[in-house]
Amino acid sequence: MSDRFALTGARIFDGDRWHEGHALVVRDGRVEAIVPSGALASDIRAVETGGGMLAPGFVDIQVNGGGGVMLNDHPDVASIETICRAHVPFGTTALLPTLITDTPQITAAAIAAGEAATLQKVPGFLGLHLEGPHLSVARKGAHDPALIRPMTDADQALLMEARRKLPVLLTTIAPESVEPARVAALAKAGVVVSLGHSDTGYATAQAFAEAGASVVTHLFNAMSQIGNREPGLAGAAIDIGALSAGLIADGIHVHPATIRIALDAKQGPGRIVLVTDAMATIGTDMTSFTLNGRMIYRKDGSLRLADGTLAGADLDMISAIRFIHQVVGVELSEALRMASLYPAQAVGQAHRLGRFAHGTAADVVALSDGLDVKRVWIDGTSVFQAGV
Template sequence: MTSKAIRGSRIFDGETWHEASSLVLSEGRIEAIVADADIPAGAEVVDAGGGILVPGFIDLQVNGGGGVMLNDHPTVAGLRTICTAHARFGTTALLPTLITDTTETTAAVISAGQQAIKEKVPGFLGLHLEGPHLSLARKGAHDPSLIRPMDDTDLDLLLSCRDAFPAMMITVAPENVTESQVSRLADCGFIVSLGHTEASFGTARRYANAGARTVTHLYNAMSPLGHREPGMVGAALDTGGLHAGLIADGIHVHPAAMLVALRAKQGPGRIFVVTDAMSPIGTDLTSFTLNGREILRRNGRLTLADGTLAGADIDMISSVRFLHLTLGLPLEESLRMVSVYPAEASQVADRKGALEAGLDADFVLLTDDLQMKSTWIGGTCVYQA
C-alpha cells in the first residue's frame, strides 16, 4: 500500500517538536517522522498548509454528542453519532459513557458496543459504565432510584464482555462494591475508576491496592480534601498508582484548584482531561433529558432544575485552549493531558496517544491559535473544518 506523508506543519509527537518534518503513515499506522527531504519515494504527499500536527485526543468520559445521549440511544447508531460529533473537536478515540441506568439498558449498550467494534466505528475505543454502583450521598445528577450494590449477576455480565473492547472502564464507589469485586474486574483488564463516593482516604487507598486505577472527574462528587481526613481527593493526589480525570471547563473545578492538583499529583499516575460531555456538543440544543429529567443548557453550564451540575458543555479542543490560555500550562503539557496521559490511564499507550512508529495514525491538525483544521483516525481524514 502506498505511504502517505503529511507535510507543511510543525509536528508535536507527544514529547518533542519536529520542524521541517513530515508524518509518514501507511495502512492506518505511523511509519515515522522524517525530514521533508527524506519523504519516501512514491509516497502521496498531503500539504497541511501550516499550523501544528498533534496526537489525536482521547476522551475517557463522553456521555453524548450530536444531539444523542447514550442512555437514550444504546445502539450502534447512537455510538456512531457520538463518535462523529466529537471528531469535529479533535477526539480520535473515546469511551462513550453510560450514566447510571437499568440492567437492561446496560446490557443493550454492551451489545451495541460489541457490534460497533465489529463495524469498526471510527473513534470507538470501548465503553465507560459510570454507575449504577455509586454512593447515594454523592450521586450528583445520577438517578437515585437506579443506584444499587453490585451483585454476582452484574459482575458476570461485565466479566463476559471485557475481551470485546480495547478499553473498558467502570466507575464505582466503595460503598456499593467490594474490594474482591474490584480485584476481579481489574484482573480481567477493566479500568476500575473510583468516583461518586464519600470514601475516606484509607478506604480509597485500600481500593487502589485492590486494583482501582483511576478516579472519575477529580474534585466532583467525592469526599473533599480535609486537613484531618484527606478524603477521596487526597487519595487521588497522593496515591501514585491512581490516574485522575479532570473536567477543564472552569466550572466544575476552579482554576486555582486545578493548579493545586497538578502541582500535588504524585506519579506515575497522571491527571488527564475528560469532557464529561452531554448530547448538546456539536448542536444548538438548549435542553435535553436524562432519565426523564430535564437538563438545562445555560452559559456553558448543564444543570438540573435545582442547579445540580449534570455533565459538561465542553469539547476537547476547547479544553486544550482552557489549559493553555487560561491556566497558563505549557502547550506541550496541555496536549499531553488530552493524548499521552489518557492513553496511559486506559492502558492503550501501545496503540494510541502519541505519534510514534507502529502506533495508530490518529492525529489532529490545528491552526497556530489552536482552532480545528482536520481530524484523522487510522490515517483517514474524518473531519475537515
C-alpha cells in the first residue's frame, strides 16, 4: 500500500514561487503535486503544519562535521550518519560530508565509508566532498601543509572509480597542483571539480573552467583576491558564468558589503550558493576539538587554530539563511534558493532536490515566519520536530 499524505496549513515555496492556500501532496517519499487546499481528496491524510512556510530541504555541499564528529577523525559510516543527523534540526536534508586534506589512507577510508553509506541509504547523505589534498600551500588555510601534494595518476583513478559508486563526488583542487587535462578527465567521469585554496590568477581559472571545473570553494576565503589589474580566483568566480561558488555567510568569513557586491556582480548561469563549512561543533556545546592533531578553538562564533587562522565555521544552514536575508538584505525567496536549489544545481542534483515538482524528493523543511525550523522530512519521513 502506498503512503500518501498532504502537508497543509502553511504557505509553500516550491523553489520558484510561493503558493498561498495550497497543500503539498506526498506519495511514497516523492512530491506528487501542490494543490489548492480545498481540492484535497477526502482519502488523503492531512498533516497540519501550523502556519509559517514549507520550503525544499536545504542542500549543503561542504560539511566537515557535526554532532561532535569530524569525518577526518572517524571516516566511517557511523560518523556519516552522525553528521547527517546533526544537521537535520537546522533544515539540511542533503549534504556532502567533507574530508579536509589528509593522508591517502584516510582518504581511501572516507571513500569506502561513502560507498557504504550509499548502499545503506543513510538519510541525508548526498555523496562526498574531498577538499584537498591537491591544493596550494600558499593558500592552505587550516589545511596541514605537510599533507598537500600534486595529483598523480593513481589519485585521478581513485576519484574516477569512487564517482562510479557515489551519487555525487565533489573535489576541491588548486591549479597549482593539478593539470587541466586531469580536470577534463574527472569532469567527463562525472566528478564535480571545484577550484579553491589557490593563488591562481583569472586566466588560469578561466582555462580550468573551460576544462570542466564548475564550482569555486568558499568564495573570498583561501584564494587570490580581486585587484585592479588581476581579478584573481575571487574575481573569476564572480565573472565566469560557468562557475558556481560556495559562500560562508556567517559575518566572519566575508563582510556583508562584500557579499552584496558579489551577488550583484555574479554572472550566470552559475550561482553563489550557501555552504556552512561546518565542523564537529554543530549540535553540541563543545569548545574545542582537533584536526590533523592540531587544536581548534570555538569562541565568539568562530573556529580558529591557536594562531588565529580560521578553521571551518561554527555555522548551520538556517543561520546562514537568516544572515543572508536579514543582514545582507537578500529577498527571502532568493535566500532559500541559495540554500537549496542553487547548491543542488551546482552538483547536478536539481532534477530531484532543491524544489517541489512532480517526482522530486519529498525533502521538506517547515519554518516559522521568524525562520525557526519547526519540522523536517527526508523522503517523506518525518526526521525532526521541534520540542519533541
